[in-house]
Amino acid sequence: MSGPRFEPVRTVRAYERIVEQVEEAIESGALCPGERLPSERDLMVQFSVSRSTVREALRVLQARGLVRSRPGDPHGAEVQPFSPAALHKSMTTLARVDELSLGELVQFRMVLDASANLLAARLRTDEQLAEMDAAIAGMRAAVEVGYDAFSAADIAFHDAVARASRNKLIQICTDVVRSIVLGLVSGKIAAAADREALMRQSIAHHEEVLAAVRAGDGPLAARLSRQTMYDYYLGYVPVDERPALRALLE
Structure with missing residues (x-):
């Protein structure tokens, strides 16, 4: 049977979806440097995920230099200005x-x-x-x-x-x-x-x-x-x- 060849579907983990959405919000200007994300608890509710999933997403975002996050911070992670x-x-x-x-x-x-x-x-x-x-x-x-x-x-x-x-x-x-x-x-x-x-x-x-x-x-x-x-x-x-x-x- 001829036709298009498809690649195997990659399983996307929940924290990766959170990272993608936050990155898109920063790139579009919906989130600006100095602004804060919702608290961990609010993120858990909005994304319908566990606290560990939220923290993993924040860890990745911080590693990429996009936010500064402190576990348990009631004010939420802070969006960082672009840094070389x-x-x-x-x-x-x-x-x-x-x-x-x-x-x-x-x-x-x-x-x-x-x-x-x-x-x-x-x-x-x-x-x-x-x-x-x-x-x-x-x-x-x-x-x-x-x-x-x-x-x-x-x-x-x-x-x-x-x-x-x-x-x-x-x-x-x-x-x-x-x-x-x-x-x-x-x-x-x-x-x-x-x-x-x-x-x-x-x-x-x-x-x-x-x-x-x-x-x-x-x-x-x-x-x-x-x-x-x-x-x-x-x-x-x-x-x-x-x-x-x-x-x-x-």
Whole structure:
């Protein structure tokens, strides 16, 4: 018999339905940050479930950063404002369970940083240029100090560029992806025999990017950013994932 092929039906637990409805209410604006859900007892009545089911749903919602819940709180769980911490946790979990490869993360960072540089070249202020200058000066000073100080100055540069893009989502995603990538490779970089050479090469790349941003040349700043990421991380990415990175250079 021909016809459509159906997938097995997934059994949905009661607490998952509660989570779905609360998430929908938050996404639609029916529940806003600072507002409170009904008490546990009222939720039990509204959803016709047990107290343990309600508490499991609240535990999941809190783990996702959507509410802050205290067992037995008569005022109900409080809806939380959006936090990058929730996004960071989700992406970190995906990376740890191998749903996101290092190649995919680096590729996404190449896209994000290039976009930030493109926008920064058009929108940056003199104060933000000064912040980028100061960050590179910090990188130079940190070469003799150690990798941790160098990495902090490097992050300060990219944070300044991201702020200059005037796009909050780029700022959040850049911070999240960068920290995950660095968490995966920082140990290898810190232990590299040619670490000082790598740091000096990185400084040269950053100086080129800053010159393009200062000149207002967005396309050049974006292209240099992609090349910098490619050169810096290629050796840490598995061989079979490298073509995807090269595709962003073409």
